[in-house]
Amino acid sequence: MADDGWASMAGRPPAGTDLDDRLRPLDRYCWELTDGLREAGRAVDQNPDAITDHLGLPVIDFETQCTLPPQYRTPNGHPAGILAAGASQLGRVITGERFGYGDPGVLLAAPGPTLSGLAVQALADAEQRRRYYERIAAGPTWTFFGLTEPRKGSAAIELETALTPDADGGFVLTGEKRYVGTAARAQIGVVFCRRAPGPWGIEAVLLDTSSPGFEAELLPMVGLRGARISRIRLAGVPVEPAQILGRQRPPSRRGLYGALHVLHRGRLGLAAMAMGIAQAAADYVRQNRPNLPGQARWRLDEVDERIAVLRRLVHRAAADVDRAVVNVHRIGAVKLRAAELGEEATMLAADLLGPASLVEHPWLEKVYRDARAFEFMEGTGGIHRLSVFQGLIKGDFLAPLSPAAATENAGA
């Protein structure tokens, strides 16, 4: 790994953070686990199904264990305190950045609960949880989270996949999902669908991909191929009432509520991974061009500075979620900025490494493509920008001016 920028990140605590005694060891541990991630990342970019050859990577097991409820964990040598720290939202962003620095594609290709697990945590009743987690804990299980449709992406609240009652007291699921990670390789997943008009008519259904009428295929994407983006066709898939997540809850605490619960948390993880990419790109340039002249060094220093600032904001938003404060505007803001920074840092690296850098540096060529995925996942930059505006108007985005400053402004 000597020539890929890894060493310069060697376990140093990330700038812009004040990690406490619980989180510093987690950060250090995650950094150590990332060994082998880039090699696996190369293989997965080549052939996304190659993830099955890399399931022994400790990082994959650690990620699964952190996302399982404590009673289903098999520590497999991971220190219990570190697993517990990694399970908090702040822990999730610390691991997300370190593993994103290594290779986000491997993380997304890996088996485990990922986003569907968050939906189960938010909505499922005790029996649904038990069945879901026992299945995941039994062995490598890939899962998916199916929200986006061919006609409805940003406007997911208008989704059209239909959950229709059948004659036997059950339902059938009909429709199409698009751009859903891992669906074509998963064993189980959550599909969001419509049982009635309006936002509260949305349901989340836990599906087994072996159900009749379920069909999924991989789509060819520009980058982040480990995510194994898929198209799903649902041609009258039978659904038992017991598969509707949280069916005993009121409609306002079911489908849509669950989707939003997942997205707010998932976005922080994505922001962390995109920051990891940005930092990796900056470190890679330093590693390969140790004597960069003034202007170039200045541009790279600016990337570092912006990552450090963003890291502080990401950590703050994650710590808020751990305190049950979910500020969607701030979460959207950091996700959009991190996605931009990932793109900018990889483009800068391609510039600074000179002509044909995308041919001469295969790692850079890959990460240059991967970074672009973060714009789309869990809401585009445009949608988050609109959300920041809403937060600003509501007084929920920036801290309020001090009374003294407010008066000064009014008088000016």
Place this chain on the structure above:
Amino acid sequence: MSAYTTTAPIAEAATTGLWYPRRLDELHEQIAPGALVASPTGLVLASVRALPSVAGHPFARFGLAHRPASQDELSASPATATPFAAGLLVLHCQSMRRLLDLAITHLGARTSGGSDLLAKQLVQSCLADVAITLAEQTAMAEHVDAYDEEGGPAARWRSHRRLLAAGRVLAKLFGASGFLADGPGGELYAAEAVGNVYLHPGTEFLHG
């Protein structure tokens, strides 16, 4: 229906997705009939139809292949490099112009909150920015001094960088369908990769 709309069958997109590599081959043929033009650093990039692709290389997913230039190609380079570089910028603009039209069709066919996406001011603003960049680039091509012998490579690189930035804005307007390898994102990636090889003027220009 356009090949690149989200609702288009993937196979349809795949057959038309190689617009850029095809035009790249035509540019080679126009500048160096019967041969391929070498980049300043001694590489050749063309479509996978014109060149056997390096096994498993990611470029192949975007219809591109590369190899070191031959001695003949290197010797021809002083005469071919400048017109080829100018042609690449024209090609990049043509690609963006066509994708801009596709984006308008695509966004006009998608709805959110009761109106189509083309009616959203944020979207309109992005489309306008892309259009302005294309208008500027057309004017730039007419502004002969900009690409004179001495400053030409740096000016062309700056043009490429502006097109690249506008292309990223444009690809985002397609949503995730703009990230399909055989869709708009793939086409713009090909233009970026070709520019990285043929138009990058060398680090001395960048380091200041």
